[in-house]
Amino acid sequence: MRWTLFFAPTLCLLACDRRPAPAPPPATATAIAPAAATAPSNPRGTPCGALGCLRYDSPRDAFLDAIACDPVAVGVGEVHAPKGAGVPSAAKRFADDLLPLLAGRASDLLVELMIPPSGCTDAVAEVRSKQTPVTARQAETNQNDYVTMGDRARALGIVPDGLRPTCTDMHAIRAAASAIDASLETIARLIRIQAERLVERDQRSDADRGKVVVIFSGAMHNDLAAPPTTASWSYAPELDAYCHGRFVAVDLVVPEFIGQDDTWRSLPWWPYYDGARMGAKTTLFRTGDRSFVLVFPENAALEQTVH
Secondary structure (H helix, E strand, C coil), rough: CCCCCCCCCCHHHHHHCCCCCCCCCCCCCCCCCCCCCCCCCCCEEEEEECCCEEEEEHHHCCCCCCCCCCCEEEEEECCCCCCCCCCCHEEEEHHHHHHHHHCCCCCEEEEEEEECCCCCCHHHHHHHHHHHHHHHCCCCCCHHHHHHHHHHHHCCCCCCEEEEEHHHHHHHHCCCCCCCHHHHHHHHHHHHHHHHHHHHHHHCCCCCCCCCEEEEECCCCCCCCHHHHCCCCCCCCHHHHHHHCEEEEEECCCCCCCCCHHHCCCCCCHHCCCCCHHHCCCEEEEEEEEEEEEEECCCHHHHHHHH
């Protein structure tokens, strides 16, 4: 189970209405108040077991409980839909159902979609080619889901943007012993830098003060307690420190995509999710301080709810 980057073919799809890029934070940043309580005092869900398990009638209620601690940045992670997926991806479900909850509350949506730099087309093409072993196993709709999410955010008054690697980044990835690992590390670094700038700008802005910066990426990038083998792929610990603990990580899981391999088995919530017992409703696990896993209802249950 691997997560990696996508390339946005057209800058305008995400950033045509982009506000001027924020300047780097000054040496002494605007003060950010410490974190509030790390869990909702009156959760909407029903207890269901270990890891603070709660069951909900809707993904919306679970998501609202997960972000109830007044964060200034929310890192949403997904396992990208696999090739041949027959149900909607987590990205599509987030855009359709959860993102509208952030209208008026979020200032920006930063998505893990690489906007290719100009001036080094050969390096970009080679990096894209080196991604093929991973992207070939993913659903063809994944990139479109991210672009559609950006369009949805804009309609809600949330400014969308992608990641902006430089030609230096592309050359470094191309020259690395593992282009995949170098790509994942580059994604984490770019997200952290850009998210910190956006958080800092919000703190200084009369219009956006008190709003949230939302990051949507692969699920390894938002890990607050990543194991040593993948720690360099996560932006979350440094961004959390920058936000003085006002960062929340929420992973979104489509139950039909849950696998049985060692990578899935290593996830802390995996042994406690029983699809036969829990699949009809949304399940929320608390895997750590300000770290949550939201498992959507199985698609058949969702369709019954809609109809």
